[in-house]
Amino acid sequence: MTVAATALTAARRARDLAELAAGDTVDLLVVGLGVTGAGVALDAASRGLTVAAVDAHDLAFGTSRWSSKLVHGGLRYLAGGHIGLAYESAAERDVLLRRVAPHLVSPLPSVLPLTPLTPAVPAALARAGFAAGDVLRAAAGTPAGILPRSRRIAPVEVHRLVPAVRRSGLRGGLLGWDGQLVDDARLVVALARTAAGHGARVITRCRVEQLHGRGAAVLDKLTGEHHELRARAVINATGVWADQLDPGVRLRPSRGTHLVLRPGALGRQLAGLTVPVPGTTSRFVFVLPQQDGYSYLGLTDEPIEGPVPDVAEPSAAERGFLLDVMATVLDTPLSDADVVGSFAGLRPLLAGAAGSTADLSRRHAVRVSPDGMTTVVGGKLTTYRRMARDAVDAALTAAGLPVGRCRTARLPLVGAAPAQDLARLGPPARLVARYGTEAAELAALAEHDPDLARPVAEGLAVTGAELLWGVIREGALDADDLLDRRTRIGLVPADRARARAAAEAMVERGRAATTA
């Protein structure tokens, strides 16, 4: 696949939309370019189908950029007795870690400290859960050389990994491993570009106003024009907004909030920190270290009522809850000064079960409406590939088209290469973890113009080359796309403000380069 084939640009978007608006009928139209819709686009395009994929906003505009960025082994499903779901997660984690996106997913160690305040039941359950996770990992075929076995560790090892854990009474900890994405939005971008490389037309800023089994009425948000798009099969992958296009779907969204902690808030954190929520047996709060030095403290689970907003806002109560739980294991509680940002996402949970949203199944559902439109919803980021496969199978069957064979389990995304090859690449490890084999091309951009090698603002790691790459290769159309989805500078408002001018300048420069 050539770089040109996978490059998403404003010019390509305009051309692709014009062809569709002129009446080109595609085999499959997918609505929504979160991880599910982008996964559908890749699945269908790699089966040899003609595909159009549209989003009202941008790649990864919805829930897919607000996740905890974990590629789960499915432990929490085991706790609920859902063995099939747990195995599915572990198997998908293996596919992502070893074949599809080894550049974006890496092993993350996490520590659960055993303190006098750690109640016996959650501690015992966690120990059993870690052991079950080892069995799942082995069953999924992931070598212990990639995700090591869980084990009990001594207090000194707990402190080496997370220095801020309270010393008095510490009995040691449990150490386990899972997969972590360098950035969930980058997974979506890589999926969309790989789909484009297989010929999919990927069109952002295109809102579907009406959807049916044979196409959609859409609004081009850049021009204000309305168009009819035609397709032989249609998939609605709009996540928490899915019921707006398919009233037959019933959702019960719940908000999950993370706080962004300043670098060093928990000392030199080398592992995730997992803390049982007091008074519960299987709920945990965690702090996950990130590549850029920040860490994310999550996670809440708050049912929401009423209209679904474009972007959810964390509440003061959620912030208080997260800080209070963390205080149970730290020598010095986190203060307001440690919290430099926050973000919230809405889980597209399926309605239909009683109980709290924390207990609702994370299983996905595929539904074909009476007029032949297929909706895929629920699930989670880790299992996007299965969701995509099931949705494409169902949509093609409903449309009476040949189903073909899903190929995505063996299809590396743009930038992917085996871990040992990635380790041999020259440019900074930071770029390799975000761009994989394409890091060399970013480095080459900066060689021609040393300004591009410099950080876009003091104290930030993101360089000008990354912003320019976002415009000339990754379909960023404005500064928000660059700050909030091609990079995650926007998660810290102060950083966002400092980088804004550079992002705006790079949109202009990238546009000029791709339309010249």
Ligand SMILES: Cc1cc2nc3c(=O)[nH]c(=O)nc-3n(C[C@H](O)[C@H](O)[C@H](O)COP(=O)(O)OP(=O)(O)OC[C@H]3O[C@@H](n4cnc5c(N)ncnc54)[C@H](O)[C@@H]3O)c2cc1C
């Ligand atoms: C706080 C939180 C943490 C999570 N953490 C994890 C985790 O660590 N690991 C994990 O595996 N899973 C996690 N999940 C679950 C996972 O993030 C979601 O299941 C997944 O991202 C949903 O993706 P999606 O593509 O279905 O929906 P979305 O990402 O929401 O995509 C839907 C898209 O549809 C578009 N759209 C909506 N309406 C229209 C329209 N009319 N026309 C055109 N486009 C439209 C939107 O703009 C959006 O881009 C988490 C979820 C939450 C909320």
